[in-house]
Each structure stands twice: as C-alpha cells, then as structure tokens.
Amino acid sequence: MDSDRDQRDAEDVEAAGLRSDTGRAIGFSDAVFAIIITLLVLDLRIPEIPPGGLLHALLTRWPVYLAYVTSYLYVAVNWLNHKSTFYRIRCADRGLHWANLGVLFSVALLPFVTAVVSQAVEVGDRFDEGVAVALYGLVGVILSAAWLCLYHYLSRHGELLQRHVTPRFFAVERLRALLGIMAYAVAGVTGSLVSVPAALAVLLLLPLFYGLSSNGFYDLRRRLRNR
Template sequence: MAAGRDTGDVDEVEIEAGLRSDTARAIGFSDAVFAIVITLLVLDLRVPESAPGGMLHALLDQWPVYLAYVTSYLYVAVNWLNHKGTFHRVRCADRGLHWANLGVLFSVALLPFVTALVSRAVEKGDTFDERVAVAAYAVVGVVLSAAWLWLYHYLSRHRELLQAGVTARFFAAERIRAALGVAAYAIAGGVGWWVSVPVALVVLLLLPLFYGLSSNGSYDLLRRLRHRR
C-alpha cells in the first residue's frame, strides 16, 4: 500500500496555499502610503511671515524645518527603495508577510509627525523640547528598523514566498542591517537626550545616507565597493 499524507495535512496545505496572493496589491498599497507620507512632509514647509524686505532673513530662520524635511525625505526615500528591492525578490505574499509589511508602513507613517516635532522644537530653541523631539524621532527610527527586522526574519523563514534563485540567506543577512538600525537609532536618541542635540541630528541625517548606499541589500553595497578597487 502506497504511503500518503494524512487528509488533514493535505487540506491544511491547500488552505495555506489559497491564502497566498501575488504582491501587486501589497506593492500598490505600500506605494500609496509612501506617496502620502512624502506629501505630508512637504506640508510643513510653509511661507514665513515677514515685514517688507525681511523675506530672506525669515527664510533662513526656518533652517531647522529644511533640515528636518531633508532628513525625513531621505529616510522615506530609502525605505521606499528598500521596499522595492525586497518585494522584487518576493514571488507571493501570505497573511504573515502582509502583517509584517503593514508594520513597516505603520512606522513610516509616523515620520511626518516626529519631523514636525523636531523642526518646531529647534526653531523655538528650547533645550528640553529639542531633547524630547529628537528622542521621539529616534524612537520612531527604532520602531521602523524593528519592523524591517520582523519582515526580513519572516522572509528568511518562508522560502516558499521568494522568487526562484533568491535564497533565504539574503534576508537572513538583511536582518543584521535592520538590527544595526535599531541600535543606531537608539544610540542617536541617547546622544540627543544626554549629550548633544546637534550631534544627534547629524547622526539622524547620516543614517539614511548609509542605508541609501545599501538600499538594494548589503550584497550590492559590497559589490560596489569591490568595483571601485
């Protein structure tokens, strides 16, 4: 008598397969969220009130708003590039992946709020408010990095969702990159709270630049460095 799988096991596999879908809806929804977030960021750039002849001075006084905008725009752009590079390697999505993706989008959607906190606190020049705002921004960075860590971990454990030729090892390596983000943003928040707000702002600006260089994976960053030698 030929050995076969239990009927219950077969039904469970079929149900699980039926819950999977292509990534088109997840990508489309995610792109819409990223577009809305970037739109909300630019709304904080406002025309300053000034007396006749004082426009230039008023614009220059808003430098914290510009710095916060550039930092957050870079951060959103890098997350979008990461998202694109990640889902380019995904063949289909299941419920767990959708929840992990929603976790990333939840965190990204918080960036306009903490960006406004930082720009207004630095504009007003109150030291305590600046520390609170920078710490809040860093907390969002930690949460966002942790969300990516969750997503990469999930994909590293579910090879059946990946495109042919993409190994689970790729996403296992990306978990290290996300874990570094958790640590780096936590350190930036600590620096801003206990040491120096300007130093923390520089760190928060440099972190998106680093992740931008490796937006399609740390493998691509290493390849670029090898080509320059």
C-alpha cells in the same frame, strides 16, 4: 486512499487561497509612501513676515528644511528597501501582509516626528530639542524593528521567495535592521543627553548608509570594491 488524497488536495487548495501575488501589497504600499512624502512637505509653510523680511525669515527656518531633507531621504530609502525586498518575493501570505503593515505604520510616523523636531529646534529650547530628537530616534528604532520582523519572517518562509533567492539573504539582512535599532537608539540618547547637532548629523547620515545598501550588504560591498 482516495479520501486521504482528497483531503490533501483540499488542504493544498486552502493553503494556496491564503496566499496571493504581491501586486496589491506593492500598490497599497506605494500609495502609503506617496501620502507620507506629501505630508512631509506640508510642514514647509510660507512664513508670515512684514515687507522686506522674507530672506531673514527663510534663513531662520533652516531647522525645518534640515528636518524635511532628513525625513525625505529616510522615506526614500525605506521605499527603495521595500522595492528591493518585494522584488525577491514570489507571493505573500497573511503573516507577510501584517509584517508589511508594521513597516508602513512605522514609516507613517515620520511626518509627525519631523514636525516636532523642526519646531523644537526652531524655537531653541534645549530641553525640548533633546526630547524631540529622542522621539525621532525612537521612531527610527521602531521602524528598524519593523524591518527586522519582516526580514525574520522572510528568512523563515522560503516558500514565499523567488526561486533565485535563498532564505539566507534575508537572514543576513536582519543585521542591517539590528544596526538601525542600535544607531537610532544612540542618536536619540546623544540628542537627549549630549549634543543635539551631533544627533542630527547621525540622523542625516544613517539614510545615506541605508541608501547605499538598499539592495543588501552584498550591493554595498560591490559599490566599495568598484571605487
């Protein structure tokens, strides 16, 4: 009996050792988000122009500004989602760390696709514009899929959550991620085959939706009821 009890105690200690508080994960993630925001602004370069041509040069670079605003909102929304998610997490294990790294990997792609879209739209070649918007949509799909994996993991591991949070919360949150996969796929296909401006409008509106619902679907319903 004593040996069985000692074995169970050893297993409990080992399991506890594989878990940690969320402080390091949050700190590391915040640093990654800060770097991504910094990389976004690097594409806002001062145009090389002759004297008297500054205003025209600035106005013709509107695609760069639009791409920057869209991606900045998207990164901001992902940070809010991340903050809201980890507020509900009591401790983290290795699986959760990998799921979180998947989200960060996907968000880190945004500066690259932002530069691709802004350059393609600025040059004005229709084929390149379609490819660039489709690539942005693909990154949106990958990022939404990463969130889906994270939410799915948390819905299956209630022991990682705060006491006031039930696994059902993250089971429902998977719907938001699924909507993102479908919406960004539609935006990418629209930009590639139908209309680049329409796709850009969708890409700009999606972060607004996720910003309003960054604390969950129930928070979006509460906002709508209060209007």
